[in-house]
Amino acid sequence: MKAAVLREQNTPLEIEEVQVSKPGPREVLVRPVAAGVCHSDLHFLDGSYPYMLPTILGHESAGIVEEVGSDVTYVSKGDHVITCLSAFCGHCDKCLTGHLALCQSPEVSREADQEPRLHQNSQPIHQFLNLSSFAELMLIHEHALVKVRKDMPMDRAALIGCSTTTGVGAVFHTAKVEPGSKVAVIGCGGVGLAAINGAAIAGAGQIIAVDMVDSKLEIAKALGATHTVNASSGNVVGEIIEMTQGGCDYTFEAIGLKATAEQSFQMLGAGGTATVIGMIPVGTMVELHGVDFLAEKKIQGSNMGSNRFRIDMPRFIEFYLAGKLHLDEMISKHIKLEEVNDALEALKSGKEARHIIMFDS
Ligand SMILES: NC(=O)c1ccc[n+]([C@@H]2O[C@H](COP(=O)([O-])OP(=O)(O)OC[C@H]3O[C@@H](n4cnc5c(N)ncnc54)[C@H](O)[C@@H]3O)[C@@H](O)[C@H]2O)c1
Ligand SMILES: [Zn+2]
Ligand SMILES: [Zn+2]
Incomplete structure (x- = not known):
């Protein structure tokens, strides 16, 4: 199969022939139809988050089940699925206390002495975040996908695989935004726009969108920003x-910078909560004024929208089909796998929303 391989940080992905293993008992072979290009892919490409190389990036996709392992009963060939990097084991303390997105169990990956899921002429290619979706086939654990209705368009479904789940989930699950509250979202990319849309669905009173690009602020208004x-x-x-006449109840940082994470805390009113979604480069410290804690201001992280994706993703599809979740506006361009480097480059300027890779059927 063809795949976009990252061999060295800060170099373009190379389109190469890669081999994929046969599904193990609890694995599923998925043929992706669509894959979004997320800013997190860029963080791993530019080295602000180190990763084992070579690897195949990509973690926001929807596709069709091609083959299932001997123990898989949840899906069968031909089912439509959305993949999610939050593969869960289902029995660790994080999973059993309802924090599936925080599961770190190694059992959703293959062990070191097994044949790797992805390889090239017997040399292993590291799977990226349990997925590696910039490839014509994905071999993943059955707990890294959810079955979805077949009338959901695949390019929109792919967005749910990361940005929607992350942004809407941060609002619903991590922060638990209340109806009528004052919300600000800093950064209006795929993730920030989803948080704005989520805040609108949650019934927030004021929703302030912040970005440096006017066209992004226009999309934000279409998705529910009031200011x-x-x-x-x-x-x-x-x-x-x-x-807001005194500060926000909830703020969301959706860029991944020290300065904007600090701003998200500074713009809170008394009792407010800042949720940092953006991936701040490893090693960067975030500074806060200690006196603000006396006003009961809080700051927290959010991983993939604190999701329970097998419940959340089908619900997001219903929101989309009911006209409440606006995914059409999030897509700037459909591209081919060969154009993935241009899409990653475009993310640097912030001028465009999501680019979606469409695979040849
Ligand atoms: N926590 C998680 O689980 C999780 C999941 C997915 C993505 N992320 C992270 O979320 C962040 C956003 O991802 P994305 O794909 O939406 O990115 P994106 O590149 O599509 O969007 C970023 C937006 O921020 C704007 N921006 C940049 N600098 C700014 C500044 N100083 N002030 C205001 N606006 C500014 C850009 O114009 C752009 O619209 C990234 O750091 C990504 O890695 C985190
Ligand atoms: Zn992502
Ligand atoms: Zn677990």
Whole structure:
């Protein structure tokens, strides 16, 4: 099969022939139809998050089951699925206390002495975040996918695989935004726009979208933002404190920068909660004013929207089909696998929303 291989950080992905193993008892071979290009892929490409190389990036996809392992009963050939990097074991303390997105069990991967899922002429290719979706086939654990209805368009379904689940989930599950509350979202890429849409579904009163690109702020309005702030103007925190008459109840950082993570805390009102979704480069410290803790301001992280994706993703599809979740506006462009490097490059400017790779059927 063809795959986009990352051999060295900060070099373009190479389209190469790669071999995929046969499904083990609890594995599923999926033929992806669509795969989104997320900013997290770029963080691993540019080395702000180290990863074992060579690898095949990509972690936001939807596809069709091609073959199942001997013990798999949940799906069969021909089923439509969305994949999720939050593969869960189902029996560790994180899973059993309802925190499936935090499961770190190694059993969803193959062991070191087994044939690797992906290889090239007997040399292993490391699977990326249990998935590796910039490839014509994906061999994944059965707990890394959810079965979905067949009338859901695959390119929209792919978005649910990461950005929707991360952004909407951060609002619903991590922060638990209340109806009527004042919300700000910093960064209006795939993830931030999903958080804005999620805040609208949750019934937030004020939803302030922050970005440096006006066209992104326009999309944010279409998805439910009540106010917008172009961050290039300088005093973002001051403007938002004024707009909300004292600060936000909930803020979401969806970029991955020290400065904007600090801003997300600074723009809270008393009792407010900042949720950092963006991947801040490894080794970077985030600084807060200690006195703010007396006003019961809180800051927390969010991993993949604290998801229970087998429950959440089918619900998000129902929201989309009911016209509440706006996925059409999130897609800037459909591309071929060979154009993946252009899509990664485009993420650097922030000017476009999601690029979706469509695989040849
Ligand atoms: N926590 C998780 O589980 C998780 C999951 C997926 C993605 N992420 C992370 O979320 C972040 C966003 O991902 P994405 O795919 O939406 O990215 P993206 O590149 O599509 O969007 C980022 C947006 O931020 C804007 N921006 C950049 N600098 C800014 C600034 N200083 N002020 C205001 N706006 C600014 C850009 O214009 C762009 O619209 C990334 O760090 C990604 O790695 C985290
Ligand atoms: Zn992602
Ligand atoms: Zn587990």
